[in-house]
Amino acid sequence: MSQLLENTINYWPIVAQVLSVPQTKADYQRTVTLLDELVDIIGDDESHNLISLMDTLSLLVESYENEHYPITDVSAKEVLQSIMQEHGLQKSDFPEIGDQDKMLDILNGKQQLNSLQIRALSTRFHVSEKVFS
Numbered sequence: 377m378s379q380l381l382e383n384t385i386n387y388w389p390i391v392a393q394v395l396s397v398p399q400t401k402a403d404y405q406r407t408v409t410l411l412d413e414l415v416d417i418i419g420d421d422e423s424h425n426l427i428s429l430m431d432t433l434s435l436l437v438e439s440y441e442n443e444h445y446p447i448t449d450v451s452a453k454e455v456l457q458s459i460m461q462e463h464g465l466q467k468s469d470f471p472e473i474g475d476q477d478k479m480l481d482i483l484n485g486k487q488q489l490n491s492l493q494i495r496a497l498s499t500r501f502h503v504s505e506k507v508f509s
Contacts, residue, residue: 393406394429396436397436397439397440398436404440407433407437411430411433411434412502414430415499418430420492438504438505438506442504442506452488452489452494452509453484453485456470456479456483459501467480467483472493472497472500473493473497474493494508494509
């Protein structure tokens, strides 16, 4: 047995709490909470040493959401409009997107969300990045 596998086996009871596929709503909530904490730690630092953990947790959350909350085909514009209505938000309440002009361009279909905006919005509203793609 390789040393890497032996170490993994020894530490798995601890690591499994973070890196297991969520099976229940409680597992899912725990993973989302961990992901939120990581986002707070990492911020916009794409070179942070924990970025791959954040990406992995995002995939685990996405896997659970795809299975339990299937997404119908809607545009990013429709999603943003729904979020604005649901949360009582204005165009100026989306610093992830930029100023009101950028938000207006997106809502009018003149501009698409970029990958950083999508990641930030999915993190803020606890939804899969696919919602905004």
